[in-house]
Amino acid sequence: MTNQFNEAKHKFELRKRTEEMRMQVTTFGIMIFLTLVAFAMVAAGLSKEFVIPAVLLLAVIQVILQFYYFMHMSHKGHGVAKLFIFSGIVVAISFIVMALYITWLGDPLK
Structure with missing residues (x-):
């Protein structure tokens, strides 16, 4: 058996x-x-x-x-790694969007 x-x-x-x-x-x-x-x-x-x-x-x-x-x-068991990677992606995209906004759309402090 x-x-x-x-x-x-x-x-x-x-x-x-x-x-x-x-x-x-x-x-x-x-x-x-x-x-x-x-x-x-x-x-x-x-x-x-x-x-x-x-x-x-x-x-x-x-x-x-x-x-x-x-x-x-x-694979299973990579939940924490996925969380950190996707959080980093969200932060990077936010940074890029704000940098583009500040650079091309003018002075944000007006």
């Missing part, structure tokens, strides 16, 4: 690791594709007004994919 349990557990672990490896390879392929799209947009000579936001969006997508899959944030 114990031998059957160990064999079933081994098969389960093997299947789980295979699925995880497949997901990491797929995610890596998606990130390579996004990088190639960004290079193609720049090389095609498209307008800066289109290329800059598009490349920034592709970069944000890649960062999310890297955090979620390559840093194993999809």
Whole structure:
């Protein structure tokens, strides 16, 4: 009975690791594709007004994919790390929005 349990557990672990490896390879392929799209947009000579936001969006997508899959944030037990990362993202976005507001919209103390 114990031998059957160990064999079933081994098969389960093997299947789980295979699925995880497949997901990491797929995610890596998606990130390579996004990088190639960004290079193609720049090389095609498209307008800066289109290329800059598009490349920034592709970069944000890649960062999310890297955090979620390559840093194993999809696994259980990473709640505190997720909280700190997302809190840092909120602070960074707030800082960027305020810096842009102060820089381009004039004197905020008027």
